[in-house]
Amino acid sequence: MDSVRITYNINLPKKIEQFDFNLDAESFALQNPAPENPPEWTALDYKKCSHCPLTSDKHPHCPVAIRLHDLVERFHDTSSIDEVEMEIITEERKVIQKTDMQRAAASMLELILPASGCPKTDHMRPLARFHLPLASEEENIFRVTGMYLLGQYFRSTSAQGGRIEFQGLIDLYAELAIMNKAIASRLKGATRSDSVKNAITLLDMYSTLVPLLLEDQLAEMRGFFKAFLPEERANTAPVATSNYLKTIKNAVFELVPLEEDSDSEATTEKKAPPPPTSAVETILKGSKLELELMPVDDEKQEKAAEDKPVRGRATFNLPDD
Structure with a gap:
């Protein structure tokens, strides 16, 4: 199998927009062809991320922006609060869900960004491989911590070595937050619609919440792992100190x-x-x-x-x- 296809069908009031994402079966990088004559806002040096390691002589266009172009063009006439029905088709399952436009776009971005080829999102590519549309915050915490620890395991089997701690994950999300803000700045003049803009904002909020939520969320999840900790006393287990997630909801x-x-x-x-x-x-x-x-x-x-x-x-x- 050379490629994997994930399809998003967004049922808008007057039409259905279909997005077929073709991904390399081994690396899970997006293989969709880049648009011809992309607009100025996709250029690498246009409001470039402050921490971007790429140079315009080798990469004339921002990998993320060039992949967002199709969404932006096809969502011009939508509003972030429009209710839509979305259908996601993968090789394993089909998901049908009613949601608002900004959450539908955010779900697509969770697939596009890690697979775009941006060096600042490459670490998240395993999440794209095991894409979970409209995942809850708790599901995302479980997935991202599991992904990170598995990455550390693979590092431990190599000369680099791995560590069982989450500071590296927090650092990754700090870099994602920088990228999110730069992409949002690009989009200001790219479209009159707020759908993709607010989708980026939702992802940025999550990037900010991860460091705040991680310790408390893991403390709450600890109870699910009692079989691994049979001798642990109740008064020695970590306790969530401030549940920001529940409060903000x-x-x-x-x-x-x-x-x-x-x-x-x-x-x-x-x-x-x-x-x-x-x-x-x-x-x-x-x-x-x-x-x-x-x-x-x-x-x-x-x-x-x-x-x-x-x-x-x-x-x-x-x-x-």
């Missing part, structure tokens, strides 16, 4: 309508109480993301009672650097 963001000033036409913003969690601040501070609240523009919002809060959506914007 429970955080609720709302938009409150502006109240009119009785003395003038000017309006003042009614301040909503801050989210009841420090996890939001921790995540934003760690990732340098900006939190922006944007109203959802649909008929339901227009019919909302004037004295009730208008629900909106939280958008995390990446800085230029």
